[in-house]
Amino acid sequence: ILSKKSIEIETSLKKELSTYRKKHVTLSIDSIIDQVKESINTLISEIKQEKEDHPKLLRNDHIKAEITDIFEDKVGKPYEKKRLDELSKEAEQRYKLEIPPGYKDASKKGAKFYNGEIILEKYGDYILWQQIMDFAKEKQTNIIFITDDDKEDWWYYSKGKTIGPRSELLNEFSNKTNQEFYMFKPEVFMKQAGKVYSENFSDNTITEVKEVSKESGDYPLFVRDGTNYMSTLSQLNQFYYGEHTFEYIILLHHNKYLSDSFLTDLTEGFPFGEEFSCRIIDSNIPSAKSVNYSFESKLAIKVYLDDTWIVGKSEYFKNLTLTYFNMKLNDCQVEILE
Template identity: 35%
Template sequence: MKQYFSGFYSPTESEFKEIWTKGYFVFDTNVLLNPYRFQSVAREVLLKAFIAVEERIWIPYQVGLEYHFHMMEEIIKQRKEYEILEMKLLNKVSELEADYKKHSARHTHLKLPQSLHQKYSEIINEIVADLKIQKSNHPDLNDVKEKMLSIFDGKIGAPFEEKQLEKIYEDGEVRYLNKIPPGWADASDKKNKTKYYNEIHYKDEYGDLVMWKQTIKYAKDNQVDVLLVTDDDKEDWIKKIKGEKVGPQPELIQEFYRETNGKKIYICNTKSFLE
């Protein structure tokens, strides 16, 4: 029965050991961006884990493309968060004053106690002062960028030609209408968004599907099993029953097995990969 419905079954212990010790690790864009988002200890653990398996890492070109488009955005975003939070904190004092003013305008007794107002302002200012210290100690994420380059350099697959991409986009329209994974859950949010690089327009809504097709092609051409690490837990990747996650979408496992002439794929998130 498993021969025809392998997508519904987790690998056995021996099958998993085979995939883990001989298969190739493919990391999704969201996983490659984690070192920029994690705190220092978690970042170092993840970087060490990448290094531990670097001899068997392969990254689809689509993932490399998305990573480089979001890498600098993430570095700038991390730095800007301090300023955004500081502004929100400072606004809390004026918001408190405005709230009291609004509710006490036609009230006979309601007022903001001056002593509590001062304490509140002092606490906010202390938090802001601590935030400035944290900002001054913020790690140089350009160092992270260089570490990632040293780990993943030379491990990126070749891009698809424009004609190949156009065919995938055409197929994607039909797949998404029928909710065939992956990618359909992101379609509405990424509709009409594109990236332009090296004289090719990439349609964002089909990014997951392109990545999936490139992964299948690599596994088929090299006859290797794959461990795909992704933190995408939407229903075009993860099957859910009454809100409970039960594993990867069976169709993904079945399609991979079918298109690669019997190779296996194991899909997990960053936490499971580190464990």
């Protein structure tokens, strides 16, 4: 942007100041213009250096390493197959009667493969709930559960306000464990914990946690529910960033293995004039849509438009994206998923 503006300013100043060259011969118009250009170029150099210094977490993720250390030896033991089968049957019966938690995920697609067992994602919340109660019984301890899941199979709402955990959950927990159960959304927990430990979290920090929690909770819907994802995403876009935002999914078909770091570096060269962000959804999964390619990778591109937004700009960026990838990648087919 600064490079573009520098050219515009130089052209404008040369035109508007040209009449002063004869009137004020001692005034160096060229020197004035050069100083303006030099100031802008200095800013550009500083920004380029900041870009170089910015951590590339896909190559050396110190945050992930710290989180891994925090969770070391703090994750519960998984259930064996027999117990998982029992819980799956229990969940099905409870979901039919809309007994919390988890019944809102009854239609969720997908599965996870863990420790040799296939676990359907729709049973995840119920399995978690049983593990929490097992832990409380084993350790004879009260539980504080922090979750960004805001569905009504966990929370009781009244007139749009969150009242607290579903009464069925409190009753079941107390009955089976003889302990107390507390549940918080992340931003609420931060406020309460801040009061207890005299830690002042800024409003910006709490707002950021709230937005990240919301986005991380809703984002995987694309992977699980296919086309249903985009309508949800559209609502999220308007809620968080206003109407001048659009996002689309790029599906790459390729034979060569593409590392996440390579894909990240590739997207940094996008010729976008507007602010944008890129997220890797999947990379190098076996190709299901094309017999000519071995792998598929999905990227999500979100573009934040300024006040000069005009109808049709999203189509322009889609075409630009297709052109860019086809130019940068050999033996690759690019597809825009609506």
